Amino acid sequence: MSPPTPPQPLNALWTPTAPDLLVAGDNLAVLRALPEASMQLVYLDPPFNTGRTQKRRTTRSVRDPEGTYLGFSGESYTRTVEALSSYDDAFADYWAFLAPRLIEAHRVLRDDGTLYLHLDWREAHYAKVALDALFGRECFLNELIWAYDYGAKAKSRWPTKHDTILVYVKNPAAYWFNSEAVDREPYMAPGLVTPEKAARGKLPTDVWWHTIVPTAGPEKTGYPTQKPLGVLRRIIQASSREGDWVLDPFAGSGTTAAAARALGRRSISIDQHPDALRIASARLGLPITPFAG
Ligand SMILES: C[S@@+](CC[C@H](N)C(=O)[O-])C[C@H]1O[C@@H](n2cnc3c(N)ncnc32)[C@H](O)[C@@H]1O
Numbered sequence: 001m002s003p004p005t006p007p008q009p010l011n012a013l014w015t016p017t018a019p020d021l022l023v024a025g026d027n028l029a030v031l032r033a034l035p036e037a038s039m040q041l042v043y044l045d046p047p048f049n050t051g052r053t054q055k056r057r058t059t060r061s062v063r064d065p066e067g068t069y070l071g072f073s074g075e076s077y078t079r080t081v082e083a084l085s086s087y088d089d090a091f092a093d094y095w096a097f098l099a100p101r102l103i104e105a106h107r108v109l110r111d112d113g114t115l116y117l118h119l120d121w122r123e124a125h126y127a128k129v130a131l132d133a134l135f136g137r138e139c140f141l142n143e144l145i146w147a148y149d150y151g152a153k154a155k156s157r158w159p160t161k162h163d164t165i166l167v168y169v170k171n172p173a174a175y176w177f178n179s180e181a182v183d184r185e186p187y188m189a190p191g192l193v194t195p196e197k198a199a200r201g202k203l204p205t206d207v208w209w210h211t212i213v214p215t216a217g218p219e220k221t222g223y224p225t226q227k228p229l230g231v232l233r234r235i236i237q238a239s240s241r242e243g244d245w246v247l248d249p250f251a252g253s254g255t256t257a258a259a260a261r262a263l264g265r266r267s268i269s270i271d272q273h274p275d276a277l278r279i280a281s282a283r284l285g286l287p288i289t290p291f292a293g
Pocket of ligand 1: 028250254273
């Protein structure tokens with residue numbers, strides 16, 4: 001057995017020609033160690049705000065103490081977060097966690113790059129307002145709805161069976177988007193189109209019906225919040241090219257990196273939980289690289 005890799009600063013490890021990386025550590029510190037404008041695509045699937053953490057924090061805590069806060073409109077950002085904070089303490093706490101990571105994710109995006117933020121119905125609407133302020137409204141590309149139909153259904157309201165993925169581009173005049181490369185899907189009414197069109201399938205819209213990871217399928221890793229490869233495939237196909245770098249700061253079981261590799265992209269995965277790192281390492285066949293900070 002080879003000895004464990006000693007912790008190293010990421011900038012000593014990562015270069016544009018480096019192999020795929022699976023990094024153990026707090027993603028904020030790792031993100032800060034990545035060079036500006038180095039990633040084509042950043043996908044973030046943070047733990048959902050369950051409302052259990054109610055500790056009040058001031059809006060000041062979301063500002064970057066290191067001064068790497070570049071390119072955003074400081075005034076509108078501060079005002080937006082203050083307004084949201086006074087409205088909902090639980091969101092303020094969640095936002096205090098997420099905002100510095102989104103600021104770094106924006107910083108490491110290339111000029112033609114795209115950010116995907118995967119959330120559930122509890123915070124998607126707050127995050128949309130906050131991201132508009134961080135990126136600029138003109139950088140909003142899409143609100144994707146991933147709809148699934150699984151599990152128990154509430155009887156006292158419409159059962160909530162969707163996640164929201166907010167899509168923002170770094171530069172609305174320069175971003176990469178290749179709809180031709182995206183996996184197509186069956187028409188809902190194939191009889192209404194020509195047989196050729198029906199055979200080719202249609203381009204997905206911003207509402208994606210896609211099953212959750214099947215409980216008994218080969219894709220299942222056992223990680224509780226694992227996302228389907230099919231959802232990540234579409235994202236990566238549309239917003240990156242072969243050879244591009246894809247970054248997932250909340251990697252979990254390594255779904256983004258697995259999809260990226262199958263599509264010929266390179267990837268950096270970050271997580272801090274030992275179970276996630278163990279599962280992702282086995283899934284991707286990558287060593288776990290500890291981050292020294
Ligand atoms: C919703 S899961 C991601 C699931 C993943 N998309 C997949 O398909 O398996 C969120 C992950 O973020 C990780 N995480 C939470 N906070 C983190 C932090 N500050 N730094 C690094 N990882 C973190 C958790 O350990 C968890 O594995």
